[in-house]
Amino acid sequence: MYMKFIKNVFPAVLMILLLSSFSFLGKGNKQKPVYAFGVSASFTDSIVYYTEIQQLDSVHLTKDGFLPKRDAYSAQLKLFLENRGEAGRTCMIYFSNSKKTINKEFDKITKRYKNKKSVSFQKITANDFQFKKPE
Structure with missing residues (x-):
């Protein structure tokens, strides 16, 4: 009887365990793309530069919701x-894995600067500048 159990039930249990482990592998690996834009301002200049919203290549937010090496992205804009x-500028990067959220943030930031009469707000197109994944 014991041998019959091993012969009939054990392979079925083993197959169920094996198949269920493959179904768990696919869950949680679906990471959303990250979107970002940059803003650069200076205390000595009335021009504020901003980039278009860009999808960052091969980048995912950490489990805490932070952009890895986000200071390197700001440095890329500063170097550009x-x-x-345009030396001596302060560069900031805004990011989100939600297109809707980043659009809201973009609208809020651009509205803040566009309402100031003393500030010239200039766009940096994606043809001129693209964020690149830091090494």
């Missing part, structure tokens, strides 16, 4: 502007 002769 320095190469154009």
Whole structure:
């Protein structure tokens, strides 16, 4: 009787365990893309630069919701502007894995600067500048 149990039931139990372990592998690996835009301002200049919203390549937020190496993305924008002769600027990056959330943040930031009469708000197109994943 014991041998019959092993012969009939054990393979079925083993198959169920094996198949259920594969179904768990697919869950939780679906990570959303990350969207970002940058803003650069200066205390000595009335021009505020901003990038278009971009989808970051091969980047995912940490489990705490932070962008890995986010300071490197700000540094990329700062270096881009320095190469154009715009030194001494403070660069910020805004990010989200929700397109709706990043659009709301973008609208809020751009509205804040556009309402100031003393500020010139200039767009940096995706053709001119793209964030790249830091090494």
